[in-house]
Structures are given as structure tokens and as C-alpha cells.
Amino acid sequence: xxxxxxxxxxxxxxxxxxxxxxxAWHGAVRRRGHDRFVLALLSAGVVLFALCIAExxxxxxxxxxxxxxxxxxxxxxxxxxxxxxxYWRVAWVRPGSxxxxxxxxxxxxxxxxxxxxxxxxxxxxENYWLWIHVGLGKVFLGSCLVAVGLAGFLLLGRTGFxxxxxxxxxxxxxxxxxxxxxxxxxxxFHSLMLIAGxxxxxxxxxxxxxxxxxxxxxxxTWLALGISLHTRATYRLPLWAGWSMIVGSFTLAxxxxxxxxxxxLAPHKGIV
Amino acid sequence: MILARLASLKLTLIxxxxxxxxxxxxxxxxxxxxxxxxxxxxxxxxxxLAALATNPRFRxxxxxxxxxxxxxxxxxxxxxxxxxxFKGHVEITEGQGFEADLVQLDQEGPWHPRSRLQRxxxxxxxxxxxxxxxxxxxxxxxxxxxxxxxxxKRIVRFGDNVPLEASGYRFYTTSNKGYAVLLTWIGKDDRAxxxxxxLDSYPRRDWNQRRRWSADSGTELELELHLPQTxxxxxxxxxxxxxxxxxxxxxxxxGETLALxxxxxxxxxxxxxxxxxxxxxxxxxxxxxxxxPWLFATALVGVLGLAWHVRGRFFSRPLPRTLGGPAExxxxxTRNAVGV
Ligand code: HEM
Numbered sequence: 201x202x203x204x205x206x207x208x209x210x211x212x213x214x215x216x217x218x219x220x221x222x223x224a225w226h227g228a229v230r231r232r233g234h235d236r237f238v239l240a241l242l243s244a245g246v247v248l249f250a251l252c253i254a255e256x257x258x259x260x261x262x263x264x265x266x267x268x269x270x271x272x273x274x275x276x277x278x279x280x281x282x283x284x285x286x287y288w289r290v291a292w293v294r295p296g297s298x299x300x301x302x303x304x305x306x307x308x309x310x311x312x313x314x315x316x317x318x319x320x321x322x323x324x325x326e327n328y329w330l331w332i333h334v335g336l337g338k339v340f341l342g343s344c345l346v347a348v349g350l351a352g353f354l355l356l357g358r359t360g361f362x363x364x365x366x367x368x369x370x371x372x373x374x375x376x377x378x379x380x381x382x383x384x385x386x387x388x389f390h391s392l393m394l395i396a397g398x399x400x401x402x403x404x405x406x407x408x409x410x411x412x413x414x415x416x417x418x419x420x421t422w423l424a425l426g427i428s429l430h431t432r433a434t435y436r437l438p439l440w441a442g443w444s445m446i447v448g449s450f451t452l453a454x455x456x457x458x459x460x461x462x463x464x465l466a467p468h469k470g471i472v
Numbered sequence: 473m474i475l476a477r478l479a480s481l482k483l484t485l486i487x488x489x490x491x492x493x494x495x496x497x498x499x500x501x502x503x504x505x506x507x508x509x510x511x512x513x514x515x516x517x518x519x520x521l522a523a524l525a526t527n528p529r530f531r532x533x534x535x536x537x538x539x540x541x542x543x544x545x546x547x548x549x550x551x552x553x554x555x556x557x558f559k560g561h562v563e564i565t566e567g568q569g570f571e572a573d574l575v576q577l578d579q580e581g582p583w584h585p586r587s588r589l590q591r592x593x594x595x596x597x598x599x600x601x602x603x604x605x606x607x608x609x610x611x612x613x614x615x616x617x618x619x620x621x622x623x624x625k626r627i628v629r630f631g632d633n634v635p636l637e638a639s640g641y642r643f644y645t646t647s648n649k650g651y652a653v654l655l656t657w658i659g660k661d662d663r664a665x666x667x668x669x670x671l672d673s674y675p676r677r678d679w680n681q682r683r684r685w686s687a688d689s690g691t692e693l694e695l696e697l698h699l700p701q702t703x704x705x706x707x708x709x710x711x712x713x714x715x716x717x718x719x720x721x722x723x724x725x726x727g728e729t730l731a732l733x734x735x736x737x738x739x740x741x742x743x744x745x746x747x748x749x750x751x752x753x754x755x756x757x758x759x760x761x762x763x764x765p766w767l768f769a770t771a772l773v774g775v776l777g778l779a780w781h782v783r784g785r786f787f788s789r790p791l792p793r794t795l796g797g798p799a800e801x802x803x804x805x806t807r808n809a810v811g812v
């Protein structure tokens with residue numbers, strides 16, 4: 201059971217993200233800029249999640265690496281942080297928030313449904329390559345989130361839903377270019393994440409690659425990113441097709457991150 | 473002409489999709505043949521070599537070329553790794569030297585230099601495994617003494633995240649370990665045989681610390697270890713080879729059961745049995761793959777090349793400073809988009 205203050209921090213973080221999402225959508229529907237509100241609420245959420253993780257870390261004695269609850273919690277923090285930084289520094293990222301922030305909320309709602317029971321960190325997790333691997337993975341998913349926000353927004357614009365706002369934003373080519381910029385960055389970090397993960401696996405389990413569920417899906421995700429970048433570089437694709445490939449690759453990444461580790465516990469040896 | 477066809481980027485996409493499907497099939501179906509991955513990989517390799525040879529646009533982009541060469545390099549090294557690899561396992565008792573003949577083979581590539589394992593020399597020292605309450609395994613630590621020469625002796629400590637490296641082999645501690653009873657059997661002919669008899673894995677199978685042992689061709693003995701402790705479930709504890717201590721019950725076929733403490737000798741079934749004491753054994757997984765550092769370096773150089781390319785292609789032109797402004801007509805392709 202989480203402590204009372206941990207639960208309060210968690211709910212506070214979720215409320216920050218929910219309010220930030222609502223502000224982003226209100227701004228979109230009313231065609232008003234609420235950028236400062238969105239950023240402030242999102243940042244508040246990030247800080248509260250950071251405190252929540254810190255408190256839990258001290259209480260259970262290990263970092264948020266193991267259970268579904270911990271992985272969702274740490275990603276709520278890291279994705280929120282990366283998104284907030286991108287939102288703050290690159291104004292062109294902001295229209296994508298109406299898609300990216302609801303994705304964070306999905307993680308938040310999911311978090312409420314899973315058990316918060318701590319586990320015990322297997323000894324093979326006491327490895328600094330794990331930190332590097334996880335850190336790179338977080339930058340990968342964060343960059344991908346920014347890209348999918350923009351690609352999703354651009355696709356929504358195509359549906360006519362936000363046509364007026366969309367037109368008012370002007371230079372769509374800039375949004376498209378930015379989506380691909382973050383997507384390409386995500387590919388670099390995914391590649392690095394795979395390398396660091398392989399080093400950890402070699403140290404911890406005596407093999408660098410074994411095609412277990414997580415490794416298989418991580419490879420397929422990497423390939424999907426590669427195929428998307430390749431297709432775009434070598435064919436004259438309609439824009440929407442490119443955005444759809446970004447959305448598709450993110451979906452695969454999302455399922456790999458949050459779906460796969462818990463279908464197979466095989467790589468997590470460490471009991472008796 | 474053929475080269476140009478082989479260099480087709482359509483083929484690249486087909487190859488990549490086929491690889492994705494192959495990987496998926498290999499994962500889903502236990503019985504999927506190896507070629508579902510090997511064929512797409514060969515196709516991609518030929519395609520890539522042809523493209524590197526013939527595509528001037530491709531060759532101009534140096535970071536990209538480095539990345540693609542490194543993709544090939546990783547593939548090549550991983551293949552060489554499969555051919556040279558060795559995987560095996562072995563149990564070694566405290567105080568015992570490593571012997572290649574005791575190793576059980578799990579997998580060996582045709583290029584693995586067989587005699588190499590004979591070069592490995594070390595003697596097993598102390599081991600200690602920590603447990604949290606509820607028999608949750610914590611840290612495993614093992615010590616070995618390396619070096620033949622007494623002056624050059626060195627104690628190496630390793631465990632969960634740090635394998636022992638010896639002559640290019642990596643020895644990984646595993647969750648498989650247990651007790652070994654150290655015995656000397658002196659038969660009717662006065663010939664003495666000393667052995668470390670490994671009992672079942674401990675604490676995983678603590679309820680089964682007994683086994684049959686053939687002392688010599690005619691004598692079968694039933695050994696059962698009586699430990700002073702039971703596995704505590706409600707608190708943290710450590711399994712330490714230094715604390716290994718226990719009494720041994722010995723039963724010969726049709727005979728009575730005799731209890732032995734360390735140092736005791738008894739006459740049993742026409743011979744004499746001396747129980748020297750209790751040791752621990754550790755189960756190791758052994759891994760050999762000489763390509764590991766090269767693989768790491770190649771993959772890293774590849775990503776650096778990729779990062780260099782991405783920087784030039786996606787990050788070189790600044791975005792407009794503010795949102796809004798005149799809408800550009802959308803183009804069918806994204807080549808000329810801002811920043812690209
Ligand atoms: C094996 C056969 C392959 C061939 C012949 C090939 C060929 C090419 C060529 C010609 C380009 C430059 C496109 C241009 O700028 O006009 C390119 C770019 C690229 N390739 Fe490959 N490639 C292969 C495999 C792969 C694989 C397996 C991946 C990773 C999964 C990959 C990832 C990339 C990336 C990320 C780019 C940069 C795209 C961009 O600049 O937008 N390639 N490749």
C-alpha cells in the first residue's frame with residue numbers, strides 16, 4: 201500500500217496532467233492560446249510525480265524499475281518532463297499537445313488500475329548499464345511522444361475537425377518537419393537503448409540478445425522506425441502517410457514498453 | 473544493370489518487411505526454421521552492398537554510409553559469434569580447481585577452438601548468497617583464486633552483474649548451487665578414493681538433501697545431509713560457504729544408518745568411510761564469444777554515424793521563430809519542408 205502522502209502526490213500529479221490536457225483542448229477548441237497554463241500545470245504534475253517516486257524509492261528501497269506500477273509511474277514522470285521541456289523550448293511543438301497529453305492521461309488511468317505492491321529488485325538489476333539503458337529508453341519514448349503529438353495533430357487537421365485552427369497556424373510544413381526531426385532523434389536513441397540493453401543483458405544473464413518477448417518487440421519497433429524513415433527518404437509519399445507511419449511506430453513502441461514486459465518474466469531471473 | 477536492380481530501394485523495403493515478419497514468426501512459432509530470418513538478412517546485405525557500390529546520392533552522405541556499413545558489420549560479427557561461440561555449464565566445489573572435462577556442453581559453434589577451455593585455471597574459493605525474507609534471492613558473490621604460481625596468486629571476486637573472465641571465457645554465477653559432502657572411501661584393497669559428492673540444489677530443493685553414491689564398483693551408499701539450520705522464510709539471511717556444517721547419515725544396502733560428524737570415520741559395507749566435512753558448490757554458466765567488444769564498438773560507431781546524419785539532415789535548418797505566419801502550400805512530398 202502506498203503511504204498517504206505518496207497517494208496524495210500521485211493524485212496531485214494526475215490532476216496536474218488532467219488540467220493541463222483540459223487547458224490544451226480548451227485552447228484548441230476556442231482557438232485561444234493557453235500555452236502558459238498548459239506548461240505550468242504540466243510542470244506541476246511533473247514535480248509531484250518526481251516527489252511521489254522519491255518517496256516510494258525511500259520507502260521500498262529501490263528505484264521504479266520493476267513492477268507495472270513503477271514503470272508506469274516513472275514514465276509518467278519522464279515523458280511529462282521531456283514533453284514539458286520540448287513544449288517550453290520549441291513553440292512549434294505545442295499544437296501537438298492535444299494528442300500527446302491525452303496519451304499521458306491514458307498512462308495515468310492505467311496506473312490507477314494496477315497493484316502498487318512493491319517487489320524485490322533482483323540482484324541483476326544493480327547494474328549501471330540498466331540506468332543507461334532505461335535513461336536512453338526514456339529519451340526515445342519522449343522524443344517519439346513529441347513526434348506522435350504533432351503527427352496526430354496534423355492527421356486530425358486533415359479530418360476537418362480543427363480545420364480553422366489548423367489554417368490559422370500557418371506553416372504546416374514546419375510542423376511536419378518537426379515531427380520527423382523528433383522521430384529521427386527517437387530512432388537514434390532507440391538504437392542506443394538497444395546497445396546499452398545488450399551490454400546489461402550480457403553482464404546480467406550471460407547473453408547479449410536472446411529474442412525474448414521484450415527483445416523481439418523492441419527489435420520490431422526499431423525496424424518500424426527504420427522502415428518509416430527509409431520510406432520517407434526514398435519515396436514521394438503523401439504527407440498523411442508519413443504521419444500515419446509515425447503514429448504506427450509510436451503505437452508499437454507503446455505496446456513494447458507497457459505491454460510486453462508483463463507478458464514474459466523470463467528475462468527477469470532472480471528468485472532462489 | 474543487375475547491380476542496379478539489386479541496389480533497388482524497393483528491395484530494401486521488401487527485405488526490411490520480410491525481416492520483421494521473419495522475426496515475428498521466429499518468436500511466435502517454436503518450430504520456425506532459421507531461414508525465415510537468414511534469407512531476409514542475406515537479401516538486405518546484398519542489396520546494401522549493391523546500393524553502396526552504385527548509388528551516388530547514398531555515398532555522398534558519409535554519416536549514413538558509416539551507419540549502413542556498421543549495420544553490415546554487426547550482422548557479420550553476430551554471425552561469426554554464432555560460429556565461434558561456446559556455451560556450457562559446470563558445478564565447482566569450494567577448494568576444487570576448474571576442470572574442462574567436467575563442463576557440460578550446451579552449444580558450440582564449429583569454429584570454437586576446442587582446446588582453449590583447457591587453458592582456464594582457477595580454484596573455487598568462498599561463496600556467499602544473500603536472501604531477503606521469503607527466500608527472495610539478493611546478491612550472489614563468489615571468489616576464485618587464479619594463477620598457478622603461488623607468488624602470482626590473485627583472488628577475484630565476482631557475482632550477479634560481473635562475470636569471471638578467464639582465457640576469453642565468461643563464468644556467470646547462477647541460482648543453482650548447493651552443498652557437497654567431502655568423503656574418502658577406503659576399500660578392501662586399501663585403495664583410497666576422495667570425492668566431493670554434490671547434493672541437490674540448495675535452498676531451492678532443501679527437502680531433498682540426500683542421494684545414492686557408488687563408493688566403488690560394489691558399494692552403494694545412501695547419503696543424507698542433516699543441516700543444523702532450516703531455511704528461514706520470515707527474515708533475511710545469508711548462505712555462506714564459511715558456515716557450511718552438517719552431520720551426515722550413511723546407509724549401506726540392508727545395513728543400519730550411521731551418523732557421522734565432520735572428521736569421523738566409520739566401517740561400513742566392507743570398507744571405511746571418512747567424512748571430512750561439508751563444502752558448497754556453485755553452478756556456473758560459461759560463455760565464450762570473441763566478437764563481443766567488436767560488436768559493441770561497431771554498433772556504437774554506427775549510431776554515431778547515424779546521429780551525424782540526423783543532425784545534418786533534420787537539425788541543420790532553423791524552424792521559423794513563431795507560430796502562425798503565411799501558410800505554405802502543402803507539397804506532395806516532404807523533401808523541401810523546413811529543416812529537411
Ligand atoms: C540493407 C539494405 C539497405 C539499403 C540498401 C539502404 C539504403 C539507404 C539509402 C540509399 C538511404 C539514403 C536515402 C536518401 O537520402 O535518399 C538510406 C537512408 C537511411 N536508412 Fe537505409 N538502407 C538499408 C537498410 C537500412 C536498415 C536496416 C535501417 C534501419 C532499420 C536503415 C535506416 C536508414 C535510415 C534511418 C536512413 C536515413 C533516412 C533519412 O535520412 O531520412 N537502412 N538507406
